[in-house]
Amino acid sequence: MEEKKLDINSIIGFLLIGGILLFMLWQNQPTEEELKAQEEAKQAQIEAEKKVEEANDDFKVTPENVTAISATDSVQLANLQNKIGAFAYSATLASSNNEAETVVENDVLAIKVSNKGGYISEVRLKSFVNYDSVPVYLIKDNNNIFNVNFGTTDNRTLNTRDLYFEPTLTKSGENQVLSMKLKVSENQYLEYRYELKPNDYMLDFSLRSQGLSNVINSSQEVKLDWKLKGYRHAKSISYENRYTRLTYEHDGGKIDKLSQASDDEEVEGDVTWLSYRQHFFSSILVTDTPFKSVSLTSKDLVQDEDVDTLYTKSYAASIPLEVKGGELNHSMNMYYGPTDSKILKQYDKNLEESIPFGWGIFGWINKNLFIPLFAFLSGVFPYGIAIIIMTIIVRIVLSPVLYKSYLSQAKMRILKPEITEINEKYKDNAMKRQQETMALYSKAGASPMSGCLPALLQLPVFYALFMFFPTAFELRQKSFLWADDLSSYDVIAELPFNIPIYGDHVSLFPILASIAIFFYMKMTTGQQVASQPTQEGMPDMGKMMKYMIYFSPIMMLFFFNQYASGLSLYYFISNLITIGIMLVIKNYILDEDKIHAKIQENKKKPKKQSRFQKKMSEMMEQAEAQKAAQQKRKK
Known part of the structure; x- marks a missing residue:
C-alpha cells in the first residue's frame, strides 16, 4: 500500500484550521449562568428517563433486587413463568x-x-x-x-x-x-x-x-x-x-x-x-x-x-x-x-x-499436482515468480503435445494440394471423394483429427488451472509488480463510469494476456487455414477462423478484467511461452521437406488395413455400387 505523506503546505493548512477552531471555541465558551442552566436541564432529563424506564419495565432483574423478586414479587415471577415456564429460573439469575x-x-x-x-x-x-x-x-x-x-x-x-x-x-x-x-x-x-x-x-x-x-x-x-x-x-x-x-x-x-x-x-x-x-x-x-x-x-x-x-x-x-x-x-x-x-x-x-477445485479429473489434477507444486514453489520464491515458474513447468511438460499438434498441421498442409486435386477430380461424387481422401490420409499417416486430439489433451490442465487460481488461498493479498492482490483483479486506472461485464476499472494483466492470445491465435489459425482443404458446400472456415482471431482476445479482455490477476498472469506467460515453443518447433525442429519425403515413402508402402477400416471400405464400396445402379435405372 502506498504510504501517504504530508507536505509542508498541508501541515501549514492544518495548523491554520486548528488555530481558527480553537479561537472559535474560546469565543463561544458558555457563561456561568449558561453552564448552571445546562446542568439543571441535564438533571431534569435524567429524572424523566428514569421514570419512563420504571414505567415501561415489566420485569427487570439486577443483582440488588433478584432476592426480593424471587421471594416477594410473586406476581411478576408468575408472569415470567407464564411466558417461559420452567426456564423462568434462569431468567431470575442476575x-x-x-x-x-x-x-x-x-x-x-x-x-x-x-x-x-x-x-x-x-x-x-x-x-x-x-x-x-x-x-x-x-x-x-x-x-x-x-x-x-x-x-x-x-x-x-x-x-x-x-x-x-x-x-x-x-x-x-x-x-x-x-x-x-x-x-x-x-x-x-x-x-x-x-x-x-x-x-x-x-x-x-x-x-x-x-x-x-x-x-x-x-x-x-x-x-x-x-x-x-x-x-x-x-x-x-x-x-x-x-x-x-x-x-x-x-x-x-x-x-x-x-x-x-x-x-x-x-x-x-x-x-x-x-x-x-x-x-x-x-x-x-x-x-x-x-x-x-x-x-x-x-x-x-x-x-x-x-x-x-x-x-x-x-x-x-x-x-x-x-x-x-x-x-x-x-x-x-x-x-x-x-x-x-x-x-x-x-x-x-x-x-x-x-x-x-473442479469436478472429476480437474479436481484430481489440482489436488495431486498443482497444489503441491505451487506450495513448494511459493515456499522458495515470491508468489508472482512462483506462478511464472509453474507456468514454465506446465508448458514444458505439455510441449510434446504441442509438437504433435504442429506436426499434424504440417502434414495436412503438405497434403493440401493432393486433397484439392481429389476434390476437383471427384467433385460430382461425394462418396468417391471421401473414399479417396481417407485412402490418402491412411497411406500418408496423417489425419485431420490428429491435430484436435493434442488440443483436447490440454483442456483438463487449462480448466484445472482456471479453477486453481481463484481458490488458491496462498495468493490472497500477495502483491506482484503493479498488482496489490494476486487473488483479485489488478487496477492501473479507475473509470468514472461502469461498463457492463467489463467493470469500472482497467486491469493490465488481462490486456497483456489478450495481446498474447491474439498473436498466438494468429500463428495457429494461419497454420490451420493453410492446412485445411476447401470443399464445395462447406462454410468458409478461413473466414470464421479470422473472426476468432479478434473475437477470442476481446472476450478474454472483458471476461478476465474482474478475475484474479494471478490467473491473467498465468495466461499471459503461458501464451508467450507457447509462441516461443512454436517458433522453435517451426524453425529448428520440423523440416517440411523431410516430412514431405517421408509421406511419399509411406504412400508407396502397402498399407495394411485394420478390420474396422476394411469394413468401412467395403460399406463405402457397396454404397457407391448401389448409387451407380440407381442412376443406371433412372436412365
Missing part, C-alpha cells in the same frame, strides 16, 4: 439476565458468546484483514443465529435465542472451556459447551441437556436452526460471490453444493458437515453423528454491485435433533477460518472438499 458477552480467544481467533441465546455473536480472525484493511469478521452485528426450537411438557414452544444462559469460563489444560447453561434449576439445564484449543480455528462444541426429560416434550420435534449472512471481504463483491457457496457432505462421503448463481434449497440425509463458504473464509459445522435430515437454503443477496456491498449470500440450515431418553446429547465441531486446503486437511474430516 448473572445471566442481561445481554453481556463472554470472550474466548487464542492466537488466531477472537470469539464472543452472548448470554442471550448462548450462541456465538462475534468471530474475528486475528491474522487477516479485508480489501479495505479492516479486520475480517465472519460473525458480527447479528448476522448469525444459532437457535434450538423445542416444545415443553406444559405446551409451550420456546427458542433458545430468546432465553438467557449463564456463562462459566474455565480452563482444561491449555484449552479454554466456556459452558453456557439455560437452567431450570441448578441440576437441570440445557448446555452449550465450547472448547477452544491454542492456535486452532476449530472449536469443540456440544449441545446437551440434563434433567430435562420432564421439561422437553420428546414427542415434538426439536430443531436446530443455524443462519448466517456472509460478509463481503473482497474488492469485487460479484467476483467474491461467484466463489461463495453452501457445500455439504452427506451419505457417507458425497459432496454436494447449492446453486452458486441463484436461490436454492435442498433436503439431504446423513449429513456429516455443512460449510457456509465465503470465498476465502468458511464457517463450518461438523457433527460426530450424522444428522439424519437437514433442510438447506441459500439466497443470493447481491443484486447490484454498486448498491449491495455488505453481504454476499444468506445461508440457513434446519436440523431435527434426536432426543434419547428425554435428553439431548450431540457432539459437534465449529470451524471459523480460512478456506485453505492445507489447514482444512489437517482435521481429517474431508473438509478440504468444500473448496471448488
Whole structure:
C-alpha cells in the first residue's frame, strides 16, 4: 500500500484550521449562568428517563433486587413463568439476565458468546484483514443465529435465542472451556459447551441437556436452526460471490453444493458437515453423528454491485435433533477460518472438499499436482515468480503435445494440394471423394483429427488451472509488480463510469494476456487455414477462423478484467511461452521437406488395413455400387 505523506503546505493548512477552531471555541465558551442552566436541564432529563424506564419495565432483574423478586414479587415471577415456564429460573439469575458477552480467544481467533441465546455473536480472525484493511469478521452485528426450537411438557414452544444462559469460563489444560447453561434449576439445564484449543480455528462444541426429560416434550420435534449472512471481504463483491457457496457432505462421503448463481434449497440425509463458504473464509459445522435430515437454503443477496456491498449470500440450515431418553446429547465441531486446503486437511474430516477445485479429473489434477507444486514453489520464491515458474513447468511438460499438434498441421498442409486435386477430380461424387481422401490420409499417416486430439489433451490442465487460481488461498493479498492482490483483479486506472461485464476499472494483466492470445491465435489459425482443404458446400472456415482471431482476445479482455490477476498472469506467460515453443518447433525442429519425403515413402508402402477400416471400405464400396445402379435405372 502506498504510504501517504504530508507536505509542508498541508501541515501549514492544518495548523491554520486548528488555530481558527480553537479561537472559535474560546469565543463561544458558555457563561456561568449558561453552564448552571445546562446542568439543571441535564438533571431534569435524567429524572424523566428514569421514570419512563420504571414505567415501561415489566420485569427487570439486577443483582440488588433478584432476592426480593424471587421471594416477594410473586406476581411478576408468575408472569415470567407464564411466558417461559420452567426456564423462568434462569431468567431470575442476575448473572445471566442481561445481554453481556463472554470472550474466548487464542492466537488466531477472537470469539464472543452472548448470554442471550448462548450462541456465538462475534468471530474475528486475528491474522487477516479485508480489501479495505479492516479486520475480517465472519460473525458480527447479528448476522448469525444459532437457535434450538423445542416444545415443553406444559405446551409451550420456546427458542433458545430468546432465553438467557449463564456463562462459566474455565480452563482444561491449555484449552479454554466456556459452558453456557439455560437452567431450570441448578441440576437441570440445557448446555452449550465450547472448547477452544491454542492456535486452532476449530472449536469443540456440544449441545446437551440434563434433567430435562420432564421439561422437553420428546414427542415434538426439536430443531436446530443455524443462519448466517456472509460478509463481503473482497474488492469485487460479484467476483467474491461467484466463489461463495453452501457445500455439504452427506451419505457417507458425497459432496454436494447449492446453486452458486441463484436461490436454492435442498433436503439431504446423513449429513456429516455443512460449510457456509465465503470465498476465502468458511464457517463450518461438523457433527460426530450424522444428522439424519437437514433442510438447506441459500439466497443470493447481491443484486447490484454498486448498491449491495455488505453481504454476499444468506445461508440457513434446519436440523431435527434426536432426543434419547428425554435428553439431548450431540457432539459437534465449529470451524471459523480460512478456506485453505492445507489447514482444512489437517482435521481429517474431508473438509478440504468444500473448496471448488473442479469436478472429476480437474479436481484430481489440482489436488495431486498443482497444489503441491505451487506450495513448494511459493515456499522458495515470491508468489508472482512462483506462478511464472509453474507456468514454465506446465508448458514444458505439455510441449510434446504441442509438437504433435504442429506436426499434424504440417502434414495436412503438405497434403493440401493432393486433397484439392481429389476434390476437383471427384467433385460430382461425394462418396468417391471421401473414399479417396481417407485412402490418402491412411497411406500418408496423417489425419485431420490428429491435430484436435493434442488440443483436447490440454483442456483438463487449462480448466484445472482456471479453477486453481481463484481458490488458491496462498495468493490472497500477495502483491506482484503493479498488482496489490494476486487473488483479485489488478487496477492501473479507475473509470468514472461502469461498463457492463467489463467493470469500472482497467486491469493490465488481462490486456497483456489478450495481446498474447491474439498473436498466438494468429500463428495457429494461419497454420490451420493453410492446412485445411476447401470443399464445395462447406462454410468458409478461413473466414470464421479470422473472426476468432479478434473475437477470442476481446472476450478474454472483458471476461478476465474482474478475475484474479494471478490467473491473467498465468495466461499471459503461458501464451508467450507457447509462441516461443512454436517458433522453435517451426524453425529448428520440423523440416517440411523431410516430412514431405517421408509421406511419399509411406504412400508407396502397402498399407495394411485394420478390420474396422476394411469394413468401412467395403460399406463405402457397396454404397457407391448401389448409387451407380440407381442412376443406371433412372436412365
